[in-house]
Amino acid sequence: MSANLTPEYRNAEEKYRQAKTSEEKLEYLELMLTTIPKHKGTDKMQADIKRRIAKLKKGELKKGGKRQLSYHVEKQGAGQVILMGPPNAGKTRLVNTVTNAQFNVGDYPFTTRIMQPAMMPFEDIQIQLVDTPAIHPDYYERWVLGLIRNADVAILVADLSNPDILDNLDNLISILEDGRITLTREFLKEKPVPGFSKKKTLLAANKMDIEIAGEHLEILKEFFGEKFKIFPISCETGEGISEFKRAIFDNLDVIRVYTKTPGRKPDVKHPFILKAGKTVEDLAYHIHKDLARNMRFARIWGKGYYDGQPVDQHHPLQDEAVIEIHE
Numbered sequence: 001m002s003a004n005l006t007p008e009y010r011n012a013e014e015k016y017r018q019a020k021t022s023e024e025k026l027e028y029l030e031l032m033l034t035t036i037p038k039h040k041g042t043d044k045m046q047a048d049i050k051r052r053i054a055k056l057k058k059g060e061l062k063k064g065g066k067r068q069l070s071y072h073v074e075k076q077g078a079g080q081v082i083l084m085g086p087p088n089a090g091k092t093r094l095v096n097t098v099t100n101a102q103f104n105v106g107d108y109p110f111t112t113r114i115m116q117p118a119m120m121p122f123e124d125i126q127i128q129l130v131d132t133p134a135i136h137p138d139y140y141e142r143w144v145l146g147l148i149r150n151a152d153v154a155i156l157v158a159d160l161s162n163p164d165i166l167d168n169l170d171n172l173i174s175i176l177e178d179g180r181i182t183l184t185r186e187f188l189k190e191k192p193v194p195g196f197s198k199k200k201t202l203l204a205a206n207k208m209d210i211e212i213a214g215e216h217l218e219i220l221k222e223f224f225g226e227k228f229k230i231f232p233i234s235c236e237t238g239e240g241i242s243e244f245k246r247a248i249f250d251n252l253d254v255i256r257v258y259t260k261t262p263g264r265k266p267d268v269k270h271p272f273i274l275k276a277g278k279t280v281e282d283l284a285y286h287i288h289k290d291l292a293r294n295m296r297f298a299r300i301w302g303k304g305y306y307d308g309q310p311v312d313q314h315h316p317l318q319d320e321a322v323i324e325i326h327e
């Protein structure tokens with residue numbers, strides 16, 4: 001039976017052949033596994049790829065497990081947001097500015113060598129930011145791509161003081177495209193094709209305090225203004241930072257919902273965090289599945305409602321709504 005291999009698979013296989021480190025080999029083996037057509041004719045090949053993956057992973061573990069093959073940051077808070085960008089754009093300084101982190105910032109490239117998660121307080125919740133090493137055609141860590149695929153939202157940090165700003169972004173975007181990651185302006189509704197990711201991305205145009213910045217911002221808007229929402233900021237002066245924090249929250253597409261019991265004040269300290277578009281019933285289920293089953297109706301407080309307005313279980317929730325569920 002013919003295997004009918006696709007160009008994507010052949011490309012991954014070619015890259016696997018050229019790969020020098022086990023990390024790279026593993027990455028391409030995994031890509032081969034996701035791109036290989038799944039039918040009887042490729043059963044043997046699939047098994048062979050899996051065997052090679054297992055062998056590689058085992059070999060790495062034997063080395064003492066110090067050198068991790070894949071990196072993962074456990075999600076915390078209302079969502080995980082990854083920062084990415086060329087060297088010296090100010091990724092780390094931006095993380096330090098909006099969180100309590102004090103990661104190393106340097107005026108030389110590749111100061112950041114590992115991923116660094118930190119929590120950003122936003123009003124009454126916390127959002128996780130993940131700082132990463134730079135992505136540059138001459139050098140980047142392949143595992144950063146894995147982190148980007150996993151994050152809820154990405155922030156692309158551009159350096160307005162750098163005359164190569166457009167080239168740097170183009171290079172980064174094409175590195176990600178090679179890694180089957182497409183950056184998008186909005187969340188896309190359709191299901192992604194296996195092996196490919198689309199990542200909602202905000203463009204932070206940093207270093208607005210530098211003299212040439214305004215000029216570069218105009219150029220940036222001209223070339224990338226349609227592709228991304230652009231947020232001009234400065235970590236030096238704080239310009240645009242609070243609007244940017246708000247935008248991070250808004251773009252996570254989550255809502256905060258507070259619950260109350262009849263006759264008591266709402267619990268404003270501990271919002272439930274749900275995906276936008278969820279209903280009263282989803283909230284009830286989140287609290288306890290019996291509650292979802294037994295609820296008769298709910299009362300709602302919030303913008304557009306009169307206090308305690310009754311709503312049924314299918315009612316969609318909005319950010320900062322207060323809900324009282326009646327069994």
Ligand SMILES: Nc1nc2c(ncn2[C@@H]2O[C@H](COP(=O)(O)OP(=O)(O)O)[C@@H](O)[C@H]2O)c(=O)[nH]1
Pocket residue numbers: 085086087088089090091092093094104105106107108109110111112134206207208209210233234235236237
């Ligand atoms: N003038 C100015 N310098 C900045 C700003 N943000 C970062 N920098 C500087 O740019 C350099 C690189 O910053 P860093 O956060 O290490 O960049 P990273 O490589 O992207 O993580 C450091 O010297 C920072 O102090 C900013 O808004 N304005």
Ligand SMILES: [Mg+2]
Pocket residue numbers: 091092093104111112132133
């Ligand atoms: Mg850094």
